[in-house]
Amino acid sequence: MDVAIVGATGDVGRAICGQLIERGELGPTSRLQLVGRPGGSSGDAVHGLRVDLIDAHDEHAPHIDVATRPEDVVADVIVMTAGRTLPTGTGRPIDRDRLAEDNRLVFEQYADAIAAHGSGHEVVIVVSNPVELAVEVFARRLGRHRVIGMGAWLDTLRFRREIANTLGIRRHRVGGFVAGQHGDRMVPLWSTVRLRGLDPDERFEIVERLRGERTLASFVSEVRAAKQRISEAPGIAAAFSAVDSYPPDIQAVIRPYLTHQSGAKTAHGTANATVDLVRTVLDGRDIVVAGQVLLDGEIELGGIPWRGVLGVPVAVGPDGWSRVMLDELAPDETRALWEVAQSINESLVAWGGGAR
Ligand SMILES: NC(=O)c1ccc[n+]([C@@H]2O[C@H](COP(=O)([O-])OP(=O)(O)OC[C@H]3O[C@@H](n4cnc5c(N)ncnc54)[C@H](O)[C@@H]3O)[C@@H](O)[C@H]2O)c1
Numbered sequence: 001m002d003v004a005i006v007g008a009t010g011d012v013g014r015a016i017c018g019q020l021i022e023r024g025e026l027g028p029t030s031r032l033q034l035v036g037r038p039g040g041s042s043g044d045a046v047h048g049l050r051v052d053l054i055d056a057h058d059e060h061a062p063h064i065d066v067a068t069r070p071e072d073v074v075a076d077v078i079v080m081t082a083g084r085t086l087p088t089g090t091g092r093p094i095d096r097d098r099l100a101e102d103n104r105l106v107f108e109q110y111a112d113a114i115a116a117h118g119s120g121h122e123v124v125i126v127v128s129n130p131v132e133l134a135v136e137v138f139a140r141r142l143g144r145h146r147v148i149g150m151g152a153w154l155d156t157l158r159f160r161r162e163i164a165n166t167l168g169i170r171r172h173r174v175g176g177f178v179a180g181q182h183g184d185r186m187v188p189l190w191s192t193v194r195l196r197g198l199d200p201d202e203r204f205e206i207v208e209r210l211r212g213e214r215t216l217a218s219f220v221s222e223v224r225a226a227k228q229r230i231s232e233a234p235g236i237a238a239a240f241s242a243v244d245s246y247p248p249d250i251q252a253v254i255r256p257y258l259t260h261q262s263g264a265k266t267a268h269g270t271a272n273a274t275v276d277l278v279r280t281v282l283d284g285r286d287i288v289v290a291g292q293v294l295l296d297g298e299i300e301l302g303g304i305p306w307r308g309v310l311g312v313p314v315a316v317g318p319d320g321w322s323r324v325m326l327d328e329l330a331p332d333e334t335r336a337l338w339e340v341a342q343s344i345n346e347s348l349v350a351w352g353g354g355a356r
Helices: 011-022 041-057 096-117 131-142 151-167 200-211 216-231 236-243 248-261 267-283 331-350
Strands: 002-006 031-035 063-067 077-080 123-126 147-149 174-180 186-195 287-301 304-317 320-324
Touching (some): 002 011, 011 031, 011 041, 031 041, 041 063, 077 096, 077 267, 096 131, 096 331, 123 131, 123 267, 131 147, 131 287, 131 304, 147 304, 147 320, 151 174, 151 200, 151 248, 151 267, 151 287, 151 304, 174 331, 186 200, 186 216, 186 331, 216 236, 216 248, 267 287, 267 304, 287 331
Parallel strands (some): 002 031, 031 063, 077 123, 123 147
Antiparallel strands (some): 174 186, 287 304, 304 320
């Protein structure tokens, strides 16, 4: 199987290339295509990146080649990680509208080229922000089931890690999903949390303790207040310490926010979640992950079959996602998901993404 990384020379793109090879997801008979921007600095840098990756991993590297035109992108799985990112630096405002304006053209350029020149079977994993806009643009051109945004899976892994960390166990013992919009408007689905090795009563008791009296009705305002408080910390180390005092779902939003703001960005965690999804597609079996997908009535929100991009648990296999895997949710979860879903559709219209 072949994988293409659009935006390979960016921070996230490089980390994905490294992890794909180091984790052994692409054997010597596979192909890794590094895609750079025609005329941009990445158009030159992809050639250098290719040599550097071969230098590092010659014994087990896949065949690595380069493309600098959207119409030359060829692979079974295409990872979209090109485009502008949110600025780093503490206290910098987050302007998603501006990001959407800049990146929409990049998304359209690649989506149009893949629709015109591709095999018709590629699965696209979207990393670039705003994830919801990119999913909308690619899904409308390539077909809904072949496009998965990885933001909900990254949010899910962060939520599981914060729960695991609070309990002093490893992340692989924690199950459960995050839905909604990637980032601040994620919806942590506490009702889906599972703890390996514990029976339902024990789990219920632990979740109650971790969560306290809170419901998702206060989640957005809690995140806002937490961000404000950590921004007032006397330094970055103090700000990271302050994060430890919050419940796991709030930590899952503000710790990566602070990581990005610190200037370190979140390239390795993002790459890990992306490579998970690539492996899931290459694996050949249906596996349940969370992802941003374009829904066409698969779930009901606000009493109507919902249409629009939303992060939900989905079964993913070699042809993309096939089914939404949501059992009955708690009332506060349904409500939060509905509010977020409406807000995403409004944003997509404002960003010219063409939500129905
Ligand atoms: N979904 C997530 O969880 C998540 C997490 C982190 C970053 N991101 C997003 O991923 C994207 C990349 O982040 P980064 O930190 O690697 O940014 P970066 O600035 O380091 O890299 C972006 C890369 O995209 C390339 N690029 C820009 N336009 C291009 C085009 N038309 N064709 C090919 N390449 C092009 C640039 O040359 C650069 O190499 C951003 O949109 C960022 O917001 C998403």
